[in-house]
Amino acid sequence: MTTATESILSAEDIDFQLYDWLKVDELCERPRFADHSREVFDSVLEASEELAKERFATHARKSDLNEPTFDGTAVTLIPEIKSALDQFAGIGLLSATMDENVGGIQLPQTVAKACFAWFQAANIATASYPMLTMANANLLLEYGTEELIEKYVLPELDGRFFGTMCLSEPDVGSSLGDVTTKAVRDPAGGGNAFRVHGTKMWISGGDHELSENIVHLVLARAEGDQPGVKGLSLFLVPKFLVNDDGSLGERNDVVLSGLNHKMGWRGTTNTLLNFGEGAHTPAGSAGAVGYLVGERGKGLACMFHMMNEARIGVGAGAVGLGYHGYLDALRYARDRRQGRPDGAKGSDGEPIPIAEHSDVRRMLLSSKSYVEGGLGLILYAARLLDESETADSEAERDRAALLLDVLTPIVKTWPSVWCLKANDHAIQVLGGAGYTRDHDVEQLYRDNRLNPIHEGTHGIQAKDLLGRKVIMQGGAGLQVLLEQMRETLAEAA
Structure with missing residues (x-):
């Protein structure tokens, strides 16, 4: 088994590729990275290596041998996963590349990818949760409204909420034009609110107790829109709704139907999710509350x-x-x-x-x-x-x-x-x-x-x-x- 002192990547190789080949220190001459230096990059790389070896690599085997379990109500994972993820969020890596106005430090993508490689080498299953969350947050920063960013993205960058992407269905893999999940306007929820109904399969990180909330990005077809990929829209569907003051509100109508068991990444929950089956009734009605992200039909x-x-x-x-x-x-x-x-x-x-x-x-x-x-x-x-x-x-x-x-x-x-x-x-x-x-x-x-x-x-x-x-x-x-x-x-x- 790998110990905290053994190498899982080559720091020497990373150093050579970043500085001798890709010249990332020259990026500090650009306005976005003007507050940085090689010393800053090295300190973040060293912190990533240390955390990856000491808190991620050390439970990789345990999470493989002790897969997530589901008792019909909640998912149970070994406690080391949450501890590692809390520390990952605590040193600011979730928002490292993002703008200062959302709490980021505007680290170059090149350096950030090198940092994250340590975690992927150490424990790919645990690293999958922040990988999905960062990509989810980046999409919402690009296409989400100010309200959605305030309520859902900022808590993601703090490590309080995690994110997923929900594309595939039990009978729909890469042929996304055949998606059957539907979205119907929710008159009581405002202009961009819908109720989502359908099933999504193979959703990594789809349910767990590692975070306060889970932000699902769901591909669905709004009622009346054309068939095929040009009729698909994207919806933010949270596990829990969020109140105007940022506190958690009602449980949304998103239900874990079961866990899939993969040959690898066993510490990552992989799920079958039902949206809008009526197990929960937010605002007194069945249907998972979802908010349109970007333009309708451009999902x-x-x-x-x-x-x-x-x-x-x-x-x-x-x-x-x-x-x-x-x-x-x-x-x-x-x-x-x-x-x-x-x-x-x-x-x-x-x-x-x-x-x-x-x-x-x-x-x-x-x-x-x-x-x-x-x-x-x-x-x-x-x-x-x-x-x-x-x-x-x-x-x-x-x-x-x-x-x-x-x-x-x-x-x-x-x-x-x-x-x-x-x-x-x-x-x-x-x-x-x-x-x-x-x-x-x-x-x-x-x-x-x-x-x-x-x-x-x-x-x-x-x-x-x-x-x-x-x-x-x-x-x-x-x-x-x-x-x-x-x-x-x-x-x-």
């Missing part, structure tokens, strides 16, 4: 704000798990002595570390290339996001946004394939020990095997890349990608 476009962030988060999680597995295998291979050097006869000499055997070296070097390359891809995408928001000229911002658009399905998919391969190699390096629960690598593989499916399979990402991203704006995004590749090849030559 999927709004949801892509969270989905794209989640896709990058999935890729980053795959890197963290792969890196952790690689380092575990490397430690084992250096310590485990077995066999003699090639060419030795019989039992001549002492057994050598298995890291010196050519096939083990092949697997370790392959894994090293996958995880270091994956980390580079994630941090490069984050640097593009910083460029798209803060570059000096509009042309530079547009170019970065275009390149990030093209790369997003790749950022999700490539690490999910090849960093999972690093976990596969780690099991193989450990041999018979690798598939026992006495070592982390067995769980790390199971945890990472979910990522090729999370937020859209490889096939879905390929359709997005070739069917949308490559041809958008007459192929402009692909052209920018090719230009960047040529520039990099020229530098390497």
